[in-house]
Amino acid sequence: MTDDAVFRALADASRRQLLDALHVRNGQTLSELCQGRDMTRQAVTKHLAILEAANLVSTHKLGREKLHFINPVPINEIAERWIGKFERPRLAALSALKTSLERKDHE
Amino acid sequence: MTDDAVFRALADASRRQLLDALHVRNGQTLSELCQGRDMTRQAVTKHLAILEAANLVSTHKLGREKLHFINPVPINEIAERWIGKFERPRLAALSALKTSLERKDHE
DNA sequence: GTAATATGCAACTAAATGGTTGCCTGTCAA
DNA sequence: TTGACAGGCAACCATTTAGTTGCATATTAC
Numbered sequence: 201m202t203d204d205a206v207f208r209a210l211a212d213a214s215r216r217q218l219l220d221a222l223h224v225r226n227g228q229t230l231s232e233l234c235q236g237r238d239m240t241r242q243a244v245t246k247h248l249a250i251l252e253a254a255n256l257v258s259t260h261k262l263g264r265e266k267l268h269f270i271n272p273v274p275i276n277e278i279a280e281r282w283i284g285k286f287e288r289p290r291l292a293a294l295s296a297l298k299t300s301l302e303r304k305d306h307e
Numbered sequence: 308m309t310d311d312a313v314f315r316a317l318a319d320a321s322r323r324q325l326l327d328a329l330h331v332r333n334g335q336t337l338s339e340l341c342q343g344r345d346m347t348r349q350a351v352t353k354h355l356a357i358l359e360a361a362n363l364v365s366t367h368k369l370g371r372e373k374l375h376f377i378n379p380v381p382i383n384e385i386a387e388r389w390i391g392k393f394e395r396p397r398l399a400a401l402s403a404l405k406t407s408l409e410r411k412d413h414e
Numbered sequence: 415g416t417a418a419t420a421t422g423c424a425a426c427t428a429a430a431t432g433g434t435t436g437c438c439t440g441t442c443a444a
Numbered sequence: 445t446t447g448a449c450a451g452g453c454a455a456c457c458a459t460t461t462a463g464t465t466g467c468a469t470a471t472t473a474c
Contacts, residue, residue: 204320211318212432213311223392231450243433245452264441264450279386285330319462338420350463352422371420371471 202255206274209254214239215247219256222270229265309362313381316361321346322354326363329377336372 209215214237221233234244248268251257255274260267316322321344328340341351355375358364362381367374 207320207323208318211315213314214432216314220392229450239432240434241451242435242453246432261451266451285327321462336420346462347464348421349423349465353462368421373421 205254206278209250209256215251218247222268226269227267229267312361313385316357316363322358325354326377329375333376334374336374
């Protein structure tokens with residue numbers, strides 16, 4: 201069950217913040233991801249390793265730097281499954297409406 | 308941040324299984340929810356308390372029994388926020404298509 | 415009333431988790 | 445080539461977490 205890794209990875213606020221940071225700007229280095237965070241580089245490294253193990257982040261080494269990229273697929277898969285599971289009929293329509301409105305909003 | 312409680316609650320496989328069980332049949336008693344589970348009643352009680360604190364489950368006492376009901380709203384809200392955040396453009400259309408197909412399937 | 419059933423509460427334990435410090439390696443620039 | 449910069453590895457620590465056992469309470473059935 202690889203779901204478990206994703207759920208556990210998302211359970212920590214620091215890790216969700218790291219995903220947020222990558223969402224704002226993808227491909228950041230470790231040092232960049234450390235900036236403004238109230239913990240050591242090693243702690244951030246560990247969080248990123250957990251995100252990577254859950255397939256939520258992938259990395260690419262470039263010289264002495266390590267770039268981090270977000271992978272939205274697992275989040276989406278889980279969301280799909282859980283929305284679908286627990287409230288398919290009532291919320292699906294609402295959801296569709298919302299995204300539709302949001303998309304118009306961004307055009 | 309009440310998000311945190313939901314994420315943390317969903318991080319545990321046993322708790323997700325309890326939600327599954329309630330999804331299969333809502334309004335189960337504590338004893339019913341214990342059946343087939345490889346842990347003591349007290350452990351299940353604790354898990355249910357965490358789910359309740361995260362507003363994922365609500366309870367209603369009836370005589371000496373305690374009935375448990377699933378609340379899908381927080382799951383949906385989080386899913387909304389995270390899908391939207393990380394992959395709004397690419398996956399939204401796919402998602403809408405899927406739910407649309409599924410709904411037809413269930414009619 | 416008494417026994418069985420359904421749940422609650424509290425103390426305790428083992429393991430996982432989030433974090434630290436210290437040191438080592440590899441790469442780039444002057 | 446020598447220092448500074450980016451990152452890796454490992455040991456250690458404190459807290460949280462998931463689970464247990466033991467006992468108490470409340471409701472129902474006989």
